[in-house]
Amino acid sequence: MNRYAIWKYLTIAVALLVGGLYTLPNFFGEAPAVQVSSAKPSRPLPTDLPTVVDTALLASGLHPQASSFDPHSFKARFANNDEQLKAKDAIEKALNPNLANPDYVVALNLVSRSPAWLTSLNAFPMYLGLDLRGGVHFMLQVDMQAALTKKAEALGGDLRTAFRENNIRHAGINRNGQSLEVLFHEEATLTSATHMVQDQWPDFTALSSKQGENFLLTLSLKPEAARRVQQQAIKQNITTLHNRINELGVAEPVIQQQGLDRIVVQLPGVQDTAKAKDILGRTATLEVRMVDDSSEAKSAELSANGVVPFGDERFLERSGQAVIVKKQVLLTGENLTDAQPGFDNQTQEAAVHLTLDAKGARIFRDVTRENVGKRMAILLFEKGKGEVVTDPVIRSEIGGGRVQISGRMSTQEANDVALLLRAGSLAAPMEIIEERSIGPSLGAENIAKGFDSVTWGFVGVASFMVIYYLFFGLISSVSLAVNLLLLVALLSMLQATLTLPGMAAMALVLGMAIDANVLINERVREELRSGVSPQAAIHAGYDRAWATILDSNVTTLIAGLALLAFGSGPVRGFAVVHCLGIMTSMFSSVFFSRGLINLWYGRQKKLVSVSIGTVWRPNGDTPTSTKSLGAE
């Protein structure tokens, strides 16, 4: 009766094999490495990058121990920190000839020393949280109200223009919070204005009311449109943050949306919080200026050190081509409300569609009317350094505030340009509401402390079990070790973030998991005490304990899930490990330990005694050891 079907043993074998395999990378430790990623987020790395890097490294006499390449990052591993630093310089020099405008982010990183065949199985070491590896964590709150106010303000400008163009006479437009109030003297104009708004701005609801002699039209953003505005605002802010953080040269930054209006930024390995904050909070500005087409300017464009004509400035395009533009600023990023990549309606070429607000549209129409055939430049300023994003030729007068930039552009380039233009300014202001930084030495200490806690706790529990329950205790301890193995494997597989509270949860879950084995062993002893044969006692012990184990694990799991659902930060890290650990413990302490017991005792037809420690009987005066517990 204590036999397992062969498939059960197979399940155990597969679980152990997979568990062992995915736990393995954690034992190899980490080696210093250099990581190369594209400075332009939407652009993958060129496929010949590894050869370029390899030649550069060979030229400076460096030999990476191993390297890996995927479209987003290239990593090369080195023997020591010294080589790593040298390699970083060499790669930097080879890939970024122009340091002011780098194409690639070259960063120091740590990669697993695990062999390539493991990595190819997607087996990675556990992903360590910031409190274990050191780094900075920011939580930023996006001011959504400001984004909505901005939207209402933009509408106000647009309305003024539209009313003028359509000869609708109003007695004033006022912004009241996030809604606009337009006053009319006559009911007829109110009706036509209402129709116009409903036609042209379907995102707004128009509500008319009478105010004394006058008529009031209140425009407010529809809830679904407001939601869309907020979503766009947060997406745009995330993109902008991505661009800025690239500059910091962080190997694996995490930039994620959290909730409706928050962004979490994690920068592993970064120590300088002041600089990080400076970069996160920086505002970039966008400017539209005319390109100087005079012959002096042309010649200055061609030679790197030609004299720039008076009243002009020299800026570089992203390709490195110089452009001479006039100093006079026509438009700024404030007037740009949106930039999206798309296609030209007629030619199907890739294009970027810009939307300007009313003021911007008016200026743009005037400028384009006067400058057909000339070039205009759109510049992005960051840290006081300007760069030409694009410099298209004006083909005709452009009115209405909808501008299309097209020609000689790939879809990829269109994406990049749109992104850069949008990134020109944050859609909504952000504020840092949480900041946490952990020094690398503290991180290493935390790992050691967490590791010690788990190890010594494990040793303590395992030795007690073996002393108290003898062979059954040994089986319980092996199951506990398997539990730990499976838990680590699962964490590595899921790449869930392991934090110090997570390590605490690991220790705690092991302490709780032993409960199932204690229940079983106590139950088996009890059965033996009441005089049942050893085989039947094992069977009954496991069977009866199962219902209790299930119940108690479910209640623990409920607590774990609550922590997972409502917890944030450290609590979440705890809850993930806690929940996973409960799952693995059900497998290891019941299914797996039964397998071992069956394997050992199940085959013996005439089992006379089991090694489970002393089974004391209240009716006999002396305790009977199981060794002497014969068949009665």
Place this chain on the structure above:
Amino acid sequence: MEFFRIRRDIPFMRHALAFNAVSLITFLAAIFFLFSNGLNLSVEFTGGTLMEVNYPHAVDLEGARKAVQSLGLKDVQVQNFGSSQDILVRLPAIKGGANSSQNDQVFAALKSADPSAELRRTEFVGPQVGDELAIDGLKALAFVVAGIMLYLAIRFEWKFSVAAIVANLHDVIIILGFFAFFQWEFSLPVLAAVLAVLGYSVNESVVIFDRIRENFRRFRKLTTIQVIDNAITSTMSRTIITHGCTQLMVLSMLLFGGPSLHYFALALTIGILFGIYSSVFVAAAIAMWLGIEREDLMKAGSSKGSDPDDPNSGAVV
């Protein structure tokens, strides 16, 4: 080895009144301290800035204090942390101010006072986050209570679920009472520990209830009180050993986990100790006061009772 050699059932329920009185008194004391002293909430809940600064030598605390005070910030606390070489600086949150730049200023001031200062850790939490965390914590607690009650009501009976939750919530209050009395820092990991303890010590009640159910089925002649006494006596050995093992793990955390895990482990220790007491002595007693009867459980367990594999099914006639 066998620790527990109990000849006959211990009449726990005879002393139920005394046990309940003891828990009531501890419970009331905990509530009293919670209200009179309040919890020493960590920066995560109150909002503010916390900085851990390390020096290669013993710190001149006065010098560090002067350096920080020269910035003109209000209510700044500078104290030793862990060892004489580490200091902890606490700054309260300023409503509407530029909070996040405070720590940079403070560290710059410390650095200029003593260039060997090394920033080990900073933590800044805005006031809006703190309120949210407190609310989320309460939500999690409510979720755990509701979830466990529902599960126990389905698995057993409402009387058991009420008894288990009352017994274990009283553990939670007692842990909080300890934190209030000693003014230990109540942080997010401590909150996690409290909730984990709640889920864990409900286990105890579940194990005993399971036994009560089984005993009702097996020993038809025993009274409810005898059934409960027998259930507690026969599960006691397991209760103590399990808790001992878990405590061994927690002890290891307390010894090796360092200051970051200190209060976490402390909360678990109190929770485990009181968990034994409350689930053994309190939960069953409350269930008894609520008037559990054989019939209550036979309904819930009927499907199991007819299990042909159940070695008991023959015994119950």
